[in-house]
Amino acid sequence: MNQIVLVFFLLNSLSLCVHSQQNYSGISAQDCQKKDQTGKSQTYLYSCNGQYPSCQTFVILTSQPDYNSVATISNLTSSNPEELARINKVTRLTVFPLNKEVIVPVFCSCMNQYYQANTRFILGQNDTYFYVANHIYQGLSPCSSVMLANPYDEFNLHPNRELQVPLRCACPTSNQSANGIKYLVTFSIGQDDNVEDIAKRFNVSSRSVLDANGFSEENPILSPSTAILVPLPTEPSSSQTVVRKSYNSNPTRHKGKRKVYVIFAIEAVCVVLVLCVVLCVAILFYKKRSNNKSPPRGNSKRATWVSPEDLRVEIASFEKFLHVFGFEEIKKSTEDFSSKNRIKGCVYYGVFGRETLAVKKISRDATNEVNILKKINHFNLIKLEGICTYQQHFYLVFEYMEKGSLKEWLNGNNNKNSDSEETLSWARRIQIALDVAQGLNYLHSFTEPAYVHKNIKTSNILLNTNLRAKISNFSLAGVAKKETRSRSLSTHVVGTRGYLAPEYLEMGLATAKMDVYALGVVILELITGKKASIKQNGRKVLLSSAVVSIMEGDNAEAELGLLIDPVLKGENRIELAMRIAQLSVACLNRELERRPIMEEVVSSLLKIQADLLKSELVLDVDSFISG
Structure with missing residues (x-):
């Protein structure tokens, strides 16, 4: 009984500390130190105390000269450009005004006890950890967290080197969810921002913002290039964003030191008290479980079937x-x-x-x-x-995917009833290939652990009403293995002939490169309109083998032209077909180490898509002038 009273007392006294999602770290998060004075690693990401280990959420940053469009901002944050355009009520070709607040959808997940949305950044000339964290990402990624996520020290940052960047994000706690909060939006602080104005713009109470960030005072001082959480009952709206007067990319780190020290002291007290509460609760539950629950008996062998x-x-x-x-x-x-x-x-x-x-x-x-x-x-x-x-x-x-599978679409089930030639165009097919590649790139590079689908084929690629592609059927999916030639692998091979990579057929090796191989086949089906297995000279052969043989020959352009889907030939894009076929052949390399990774496939398809769009614009202009 005394223990229960003690726990109740401590919980009562800690209402301020545990009510918040995470205390505001202030300018201390701008410090680029991997370790504090005690030698412990620092991080200012939000702790995993939400109701769920992952969630869809948003971050808000301002547009800058180099990152001022849907394309560049989505690339900077590894977000979906389609969703970014939707939430900001713009098109994918939109260029934002300078210093415009932009809403960015991100997927937030718990890793190593901290929430984060992972992205990547390619270093430029003279870039530093401080510049990347506090200027490029505007405090959405604490400097020390960026350093902890990468093996390079501050003196070993070279141009074109890739950095892993964990963005701040969080999922609502149980209390917040009970109060109708569905999203915790990470908001990058500007020069003139304060809690009251931010709350007013997003139509929430100042108290909810104060509580979400652990503020004990009514008018706390916010530092530019830092971040706070804004709890929202609905998705943020573009009408709630503004064009800021100015953005200070190098905020001062010397003002308000006394306030920072006070915040540190409060945080330290909170941490100690929380640990006491956790210890007391753990003792109570352990005693109760020990008294009321007998040890399990019988066979502990894990069943193969889950009821x-x-x-x-x-x-x-x-x-x-x-x-x-x-x-x-x-x-x-x-x-x-x-x-x-x-x-x-x-x-x-x-x-x-x-x-x-x-x-x-x-x-x-x-x-x-x-x-x-x-x-x-x-x-x-x-x-x-x-x-x-x-x-x-x-x-x-x-x-529900209204247009069915890609296999049906390529076989003509949907094409025959289409009232728009655009559904048959090169542009449409390249977009479908890009959709599949981006989905696989997410599985390979942005999940923990990384997954391999194992069953990529046109019947498992579904199309929505806008003919955008989504990968389905994860019945064979599993954790991706490392690229190794070890033969201590499964001999149980499943999948569809024509899409399976050689190393999987021969050794049962399931790596991410297995999906790369299958995508190579799907790309060939997109440009030829044929199935993975075709008839050639009266016998059945694999489409992949036929095209690889053509591309290795002396008359590749003419022979590939004979395989192109007839509905595409009117567009006279043989050079485009050759580029796509070359990418496909790279994906189909028998040596998995020589195949591109999915990120490289996405990059190649984006370049092909951009060049196609450019050429179509030139043709439209020429047609307009001649007309």
Whole structure:
């Protein structure tokens, strides 16, 4: 009883400390030191005390001369340009005014006890950690955190070297979620910003902003190039952003030292008291568990099948992320799995309220697929909306993709009914290839651990109403292995002939380069309109083998022209076809070490897309002048 009273007292006295998401670090976050005076590593990222380990959220920074467009800002922050354009109510070609606040959607996840949204930055001439953190990223990434994320010291930063940059972000705590808060927006402080004005602009109370950042006073001093959290019940709106009068890229680090010392003292007291509370609570729970729970008995061997009941217990921890549907609800929405609601195989569409969703009935254990899908969040990866379990079956509920699969589209099922030639154009097909590459690049480089899809093919690439591509079917996906020639690998090979990389077929080696190989085949299907397996001289051959042979020959341009999809030949883009085919052949290299990584594939496709757009603009201008 005395212990309970003590815990209650400590929790009461700590209401200020634990109510906040994270105390405002102020100008101390601008300091570029990996270790403090005690020798411990410093970081000023937000701690993982949110209700969930990951979430979709936003950061807000101001446009600068080198980063003032949708393309450059999305590249700077590794965000989706489509979503960045949407949230700011602009187009992908928009160039923002100087010092315009820009809302950037990011995926925030917990790593090493701290929330972060990971991005990368290529160093320029004379760039330093201080300049990158406090000028380029405007305090959205603490300087010491950038240093901790990279192996280079401050005297070993060379042009074109890539830095890992962890951006500040956070997910709402349970208390904040209970109060209707859905997003904690990381806001980069400008020269004249204060809590009251920021709260007023975002239509929230000053108290909620103060609490979210651990402020004990009503009018705290904010330093430029630092960051605070703004708790919002809805997505931020472009109407809440402004063009700032000026932006101080090198804020002073000498004013208000006394205030900083006071904040440090408060933080230290809070940390000590929180540790006391955690220790007391741990002792109480341990005693209670020791008294009331007997040790487990029986065989401890892990079962190979996870029952629906076990999965339901597991998904309870992320029920807010994935809606748990009732079987009757799914049955009603799909009209009792009517044949007219069937999309293909065991996939149906159903109307859930005002939203149309796809339902996939699975008779096997879907735990692996669910566990991966609940962790990923990217525009070019299919979104899992919810799950249902009933009589040893799993029902996965996905977003509905109106245009079906890329395989159907290439086979003409959608093309024949199209009223726009644009759906058949080079530009459209390059965008689809880029969508798939960006989705795979996220899986390979921006998840922890890195995943390999293992089953990339046109039937697993779905198209929405705007013919934007999303990767589906993660039933074979798993953690990517390192590129090694070790033969102590699985001999159980699954997948579709024509898409499987040689090292996977021969040794069962599943690395990210396996997806690169499969994408090479998909790119060939996009430019030829043919399947992965074709007839040549009366016999079946792989499309990849045929094109590789052509590209290695002396008459590549003419022979490739014969394979190009007939609906594309009118555009007379043989040079473009050669560039795309060369990229595909690079992806299809038998030696996995010589294949490009997915980031390089994305970069190549972006360059091809930009050159195509430039040439089309020139043609439009010439046509306008001659007309």
